[in-house]
Amino acid sequence: MRLRIEGGLVVTMDASGRVLDPGVVEVEDGRIAHVGPEPSAEEAEARSAAGLIVVPGLVNTHCHLSQQLGRGLADDVDLLTWLRGRIWPYEAALSEEDVEVSALACAVEQIRNGVTTIADPGGQHVDGAGRGLERAGIRGFLGRSTMDEPEGVPESRRESTEETLAVQDELAARWDGAADGRLRFSYTLRTIFNCSDELIEGSVERARSLGTPLQMHIAEIEAENEHTKATRGTTTVRHLSNLGVLGPWFLGAHAVWLEDEEISLLAESGAAVSHNLASNLRVLGMPRVADMLDAGVLVALGTDGAPANNRMSLIDELWAATLLQKGMRLDPTVLDARTAFAMVTRNGARALGIDHEIGSLEAGKAADLVLVDPRTVNMTPVHDAVSALVTSMKSENVNSVMCAGRWLLEEGQITVLDERELLAETQERAEAVARRAEVRT
Numbered sequence: 001m002r003l004r005i006e007g008g009l010v011v012t013m014d015a016s017g018r019v020l021d022p023g024v025v026e027v028e029d030g031r032i033a034h035v036g037p038e039p040s041a042e043e044a045e046a047r048s049a050a051g052l053i054v055v056p057g058l059v060n061t062h063c064h065l066s067q068q069l070g071r072g073l074a075d076d077v078d079l080l081t082w083l084r085g086r087i088w089p090y091e092a093a094l095s096e097e098d099v100e101v102s103a104l105a106c107a108v109e110q111i112r113n114g115v116t117t118i119a120d121p122g123g124q125h126v127d128g129a130g131r132g133l134e135r136a137g138i139r140g141f142l143g144r145s146t147m148d149e150p151e152g153v154p155e156s157r158r159e160s161t162e163e164t165l166a167v168q169d170e171l172a173a174r175w176d177g178a179a180d181g182r183l184r185f186s187y188t189l190r191t192i193f194n195c196s197d198e199l200i201e202g203s204v205e206r207a208r209s210l211g212t213p214l215q216m217h218i219a220e221i222e223a224e225n226e227h228t229k230a231t232r233g234t235t236t237v238r239h240l241s242n243l244g245v246l247g248p249w250f251l252g253a254h255a256v257w258l259e260d261e262e263i264s265l266l267a268e269s270g271a272a273v274s275h276n277l278a279s280n281l282r283v284l285g286m287p288r289v290a291d292m293l294d295a296g297v298l299v300a301l302g303t304d305g306a307p308a309n310n311r312m313s314l315i316d317e318l319w320a321a322t323l324l325q326k327g328m329r330l331d332p333t334v335l336d337a338r339t340a341f342a343m344v345t346r347n348g349a350r351a352l353g354i355d356h357e358i359g360s361l362e363a364g365k366a367a368d369l370v371l372v373d374p375r376t377v378n379m380t381p382v383h384d385a386v387s388a389l390v391t392s393m394k395s396e397n398v399n400s401v402m403c404a405g406r407w408l409l410e411e412g413q414i415t416v417l418d419e420r421e422l423l424a425e426t427q428e429r430a431e432a433v434a435r436r437a438e439v440r441t
């Protein structure tokens with residue numbers, strides 16, 4: 001039976017930026033069947049969205065599913081302590097069941113923030129993460145933390161280039177296209193500190209043949225460029241360009257320490273950047289997002305992982321990302337609301353290579369959408385809906401979330417599982433993992 005969502009203000013985020021007030025979105029068999037100011041002639045079950053804003057499901061282009069149990073385990077520490085003293089021991093202590101719960105809790109937090117697509121830039125126990133996402137009903141790209149150079153890496157995590165590629169090939173065969181196509185697999189590289197050129201080249205080749213993005217953390221800290229200069233003779237982005245790795249298939253995370261020429265290389269190649277404001281500010285620095293946009297780089301947003309951000313809200317990221325660029329440029333016109341909201345919708349979809357499927361409300365695309373209720377004291381009054389979505393929306397304004405035609409959140413209630421039970425298990429497992437990892441905060 002077709003579902004007709006009617007009476008709401010519809011922010012389509014299509015190429016012309018159509019806003020319909022009121023508008024109608026019709027859903028059938030998991031797809032958007034019709035969008036317009038008037039209903040179609042088809043018979044449908046009506047759902048009133050009067051007073052609500054209908055937007056495309058948001059896209060989180062950088063979200064570490066296996067780190068959710070580590071929230072709060074690495075606060076107020078420098079980057080090396082963060083990684084070697086906290087995150088690697090935490091990751092080494094995870095079981096596959098822990099990761100399933102971690103991914104599930106992460107997905108539920110994302111759903112509550114209006115997110116319907118998550119890209120994991122590489123975690124542990126991908127089978128557990130895949131089961132977690134499958135249970136949550138969300139769309140996602142799975143990835144496995146990938147390194148082949150052992151410096152500083154715990155013994156248990158050391159793998160050769162061939163081994164790490166073979167494990168990913170196997171995961172790609174198992175998960176790419178799973179859960180009715182909602183799940184995809186993505187080849188990932190942790191950072192250039194721990195990845196050989198052979199691994200980088202093997203990964204890009206596989207990513208291109210699979211047709212999903214190659215994800216990599218790039219230009220995170222100044223010392224990374226120093227390291228790349230010492231080992232490869234130039235900075236990370238220049239080196240990746242020389243290797244032929246940059247292209248529309250490449251999704252670089254963070255990209256904090258870039259020179260003008262590197263921004264041009266990213267733009268010319270069609271590569272995408274995932275900007276993760278909170279974790280950048282906390283440990284890495286202030287990326288030149290406005291400069292990247294001016295140069296034509298495709299920029300999307302992500303939350304990063306719970307131990308780097310704590311507050312895994314793409315809505316908060318959206319708001320704060322605009323402020324940072326305005327402040328850096330001392331120019332309040334920079335990163336306007338329409339540009340910013342595109343980052344979490346159509347740009348996110350393009351960065352993941354699935355803009356034909358998601359990212360806007362258009363007939364034929366997957367039925368991934370969010371009903372936002374602006375009738376709260378933080379969001380009322382609304383003069384310009386898109387502006388309000390960026391500047392005043394908070395997680396609590398997310399009323400209902402649909403992914404592939406199925407409601408995952410309905411009028412504030414998670415429909416796919418018992419959330420209280422999940423939270424109790426999350427707390428219990430997180431404490432046990434921290435004990436096993438011997439992480440002391």
Ligand SMILES: [Zn+2]
Pocket residue numbers: 062064121217253304305
């Ligand atoms: Zn990351």
